[in-house]
Amino acid sequence: MARLAALIFDVDGTLADTERDGHRVAFNRAFAEAGLDWRWSADRYGQLLRVTGGKERIRLYLSEDWPERLVEPDIENRIKALHAAKTRHYVAMLAEGAIPLRPGVRRLLQEARRAGVRLAIATTTTPENVTALLRANLGEAGPDWFEVIAAGDVVPAKKPAPDIFDLALRELGLPPAACLALEDSDNGVRSARAAGLAVVVTTNAYTVDQDFSGASVVLDGFGEPEAPARVSVGPVPSEGYVSLSDLQAWHRAAVSES
Numbered sequence: 001m002a003r004l005a006a007l008i009f010d011v012d013g014t015l016a017d018t019e020r021d022g023h024r025v026a027f028n029r030a031f032a033e034a035g036l037d038w039r040w041s042a043d044r045y046g047q048l049l050r051v052t053g054g055k056e057r058i059r060l061y062l063s064e065d066w067p068e069r070l071v072e073p074d075i076e077n078r079i080k081a082l083h084a085a086k087t088r089h090y091v092a093m094l095a096e097g098a099i100p101l102r103p104g105v106r107r108l109l110q111e112a113r114r115a116g117v118r119l120a121i122a123t124t125t126t127p128e129n130v131t132a133l134l135r136a137n138l139g140e141a142g143p144d145w146f147e148v149i150a151a152g153d154v155v156p157a158k159k160p161a162p163d164i165f166d167l168a169l170r171e172l173g174l175p176p177a178a179c180l181a182l183e184d185s186d187n188g189v190r191s192a193r194a195a196g197l198a199v200v201v202t203t204n205a206y207t208v209d210q211d212f213s214g215a216s217v218v219l220d221g222f223g224e225p226e227a228p229a230r231v232s233v234g235p236v237p238s239e240g241y242v243s244l245s246d247l248q249a250w251h252r253a254a255v256s257e258s
């Protein structure tokens, strides 16, 4: 039976609640800076989250709200420039400490490190966003906690395609049965499952009503001793909050079922 050798974390929505008060705000700042009167409300942003990737999200917005702009000859360069400005704003927000890790994340990462369970990241977001989030919350060496950081445009297709999890597995040198994915969204679950991984989901306000078919366990967060997690699919964590031993047990059950 495969032992749990590595945890592969999604970033946005899983490690931290980055979307509504992070990425969305940074997009709006980039739009305003470029003199555009585009503004994404929290609700509109929720609709646009159905595609992963910031450049892809701008394209989706244009196709729905400004279709005539999508056919302008230099539109791809404009999208790239807007996205680069958005990354600059987002990284600056992180450096100011605007976005904390979700409850239980730091505790679980520390537990895994102590137990020799390897850590990896598989995310759609831009690599500098990941390192900025980890530095702001775990200190300068935060990114080094993760042996593999698979992020952004380095693969041909973003989630829900399996490519980014496939890349993380290749770089870890592990088969999917030796790993567990931690995700927050339907696109993330589909991506991880297509890569052959068992998945545990921690939902957030944007994803709570999504279809997580294929996930082993769905909870509202990892929880902490003083703030237990609520489970909607699968077993209840043994202490009320998710510990490494729960993840190991859930991984064992998922692998033996498959």
Ligand code: XBP
Pocket: 010, 011, 012, 013, 019, 023, 051, 052, 053, 054, 055, 122, 123, 124, 125, 126, 129, 159, 185, 188
């Ligand atoms: C999150 C995303 C990303 C971020 C924006 O995916 O969809 O697009 O919203 O990041 P995941 P960029 O949860 O899989 O990390 O603007 O840097 O693309």
Ligand code: MG
Pocket: 010, 011, 012, 013, 014, 183, 184, 185, 188
């Ligand atoms: Mg996510």
